[in-house]
Amino acid sequence: MEPTTPTKLEYYDQMSKLQSKATLLSYFKGDDGREALILDSTIFHPQGGGQPSDTGFISIANSNHRFCVQDVRSKDGVVFHYGVAENSSRESELEQGKGKEVSLQVDESRRRLNSRLHSAGHLLDICMRNVGLGHLEPGKCYHFPDGPFVEYKGTIPPNELQSKQRELEMEVNALISKGGKVYATLLPYEEAAELCGGSLPDYIPQGSNPRIIKLGDNPGCPCGGTHVSDVSEITSLKVSQIRTKKGMAKVFYSIGT
CATH class of the missing domain: 3.30.980.10 (Threonyl-trna Synthetase; Chain A, domain 2)
Known part of the structure; x- marks a missing residue:
């Protein structure tokens, strides 16, 4: 994972916002084998303060590829979106997607x-x-x-x-x-x-x-x-x-x- 600046937390002043756009900064697999995305901004709430994390989907613009967000954590101001690619054969799109626009969709009921x-x-x-x-x-x-x-x-x-x-x-x-x-x-x-x-x-x-x-x-x-x-x-x-x-x-x- 490359060093990055703190993630902008869009839900801070727009708590009802469930869809947004962001820029993909990094995709990697951690030591525990989990896949993670880092974005420049997010509407996903990370687990903390007694509250569980949001779940949902992140999609690369102009692509049918979706990343299923299963867990969200924050460390030193950087938000990590953990999950899995819906189609593992298309993980390369995430690996090559640095700098591309992505669409975020938070699970509304959760x-x-x-x-x-x-x-x-x-x-x-x-x-x-x-x-x-x-x-x-x-x-x-x-x-x-x-x-x-x-x-x-x-x-x-x-x-x-x-x-x-x-x-x-x-x-x-x-x-x-x-x-x-x-x-x-x-x-x-x-x-x-x-x-x-x-x-x-x-x-x-x-x-x-x-x-x-x-x-x-x-x-x-x-x-x-x-x-x-x-x-x-x-x-x-x-x-x-x-x-x-x-x-x-x-x-x-x-x-x-």
């Missing part, structure tokens, strides 16, 4: 599901404060369809678990019913902090321009993922369980169809 799950996780964060659990500090998040959850540092008294579970579910669904436009923007550090309730997480360096997600009238939050265009698109949310263990609280949830 993107929509991932965006709904991710957005629902942010709403849970917002509503934790509304039900008196704002003292808990955010930890890990897992917005994958097979068992999404958000995790917090701190505990909830055992006798309050069921009541807080019910309150949290009611609060989130009230916000979903209300709806509200969702947008992403890059902001100077001080403006971003103000939009997020007065402060930003320690991992965001001062002086930077973080990407902030705003869901309706609620406080914003720093995030690099994809989201719904309106809060109402989440449809509904079920808090299936709140579990506390070793100083951590996990909120497990699912969303409606």
